[in-house]
Amino acid sequence: MLNINIKKLEIKSNEKKLVDISFDMSTSTALIGESGSGKSLTLKALLNLLPSTLEINKDIDSNFELNYHTIGFIPQNPFTSLSTMTRIKNQFFCSDEKKEEVLNLVSLDKSVLKKFPSQLSGGQIQRVVIAIALSRDVKLLLLDEPTTALDEENKNNIIDLINEIKDRLNILILFVTHDINSIKTICENIIILKNGEIIEKGLTNDILSALKEDYTKRLINSTFKNKTFRT
Ligand SMILES: Nc1ncnc2c1ncn2[C@@H]1O[C@H](COP(=O)(O)OP(=O)(O)OP(=O)(O)O)[C@@H](O)[C@H]1O
Numbered sequence: 001m002l003n004i005n006i007k008k009l010e011i012k013s014n015e016k017k018l019v020d021i022s023f024d025m026s027t028s029t030a031l032i033g034e035s036g037s038g039k040s041l042t043l044k045a046l047l048n049l050l051p052s053t054l055e056i057n058k059d060i061d062s063n064f065e066l067n068y069h070t071i072g073f074i075p076q077n078p079f080t081s082l083s084t085m086t087r088i089k090n091q092f093f094c095s096d097e098k099k100e101e102v103l104n105l106v107s108l109d110k111s112v113l114k115k116f117p118s119q120l121s122g123g124q125i126q127r128v129v130i131a132i133a134l135s136r137d138v139k140l141l142l143l144d145e146p147t148t149a150l151d152e153e154n155k156n157n158i159i160d161l162i163n164e165i166k167d168r169l170n171i172l173i174l175f176v177t178h179d180i181n182s183i184k185t186i187c188e189n190i191i192i193l194k195n196g197e198i199i200e201k202g203l204t205n206d207i208l209s210a211l212k213e214d215y216t217k218r219l220i221n222s223t224f225k226n227k228t229f230r231t
Helices: 039-046 096-105 110-114 122-134 152-169 180-186 204-209 214-221
Strands: 004-013 016-025 029-033 055-062 071-074 140-144 172-176 189-194 197-203
Touching: 004 039, 016 039, 016 189, 016 197, 029 039, 029 180, 029 214, 039 140, 039 172, 071 122, 096 110, 096 122, 096 152, 122 152, 140 152, 152 172, 152 180, 172 180, 180 204, 189 204, 189 214, 197 204, 197 214
Parallel strands: 029 172, 029 189, 071 140, 140 172
Antiparallel strands: 004 016, 004 055, 189 197
8 A cells, every 4th residue: 555654844934934744645635724824835845846945854754756757746727737839649758558548547539639738628638637647657646726727517527537546546645625525525534734734634534524623614614616716
């Protein structure tokens, strides 16, 4: 079973602590918290993509290597993660056989390979982005609110797809989301961040059935429908 033990993850900016957390992951985990609580910085730290102006202190154990090949990232806005002037087939870095295999996994026909992103729907583009991530030897998939830019129907389809991939490929998922239904569908565990610290963590069922902190209740109960979309 895959496991990551984040014994220490501390991120500072000019002596100001932005994130100071530790957690263990051996299953799909939702990372939730209000704006500015440290969700994106946590994902960026795992991807080694923190700006050099920030100071990072991390101590992470895992039973697989953490690198570009093993960590996949699905961003909030799939439209910005593909190159608009490049056909889909040239946005993968793998064999043609692998391209078809991963497109099959995300239920897309191989005919999309010839197309440009502008010829695909939002849901199809997000599927392509997921397929590109899966074309590497991904063992940890980081998702940053991957359905925010999608309409209701595509949103549900992508959630079902992520859930299916998780079960089929047996990979770890760290899922930043505000959407209670996707947490229930996909995540066995929840971590709740506030001001860069973990204030609650545990099994999704336990946390949802006994909401302890008012802060958590507020996060869980809000629909975030009016959240402005960042590009
Ligand atoms: N490059 C940076 N330099 C200094 N401070 C930063 C930097 N990036 C983020 N921060 C600060 O760190 C804190 C955590 O930011 P982060 O982007 O991780 O929040 P978040 O939980 O992802 O919020 P959101 O839901 O709005 O995306 C915030 O107070 C933010 O202002």
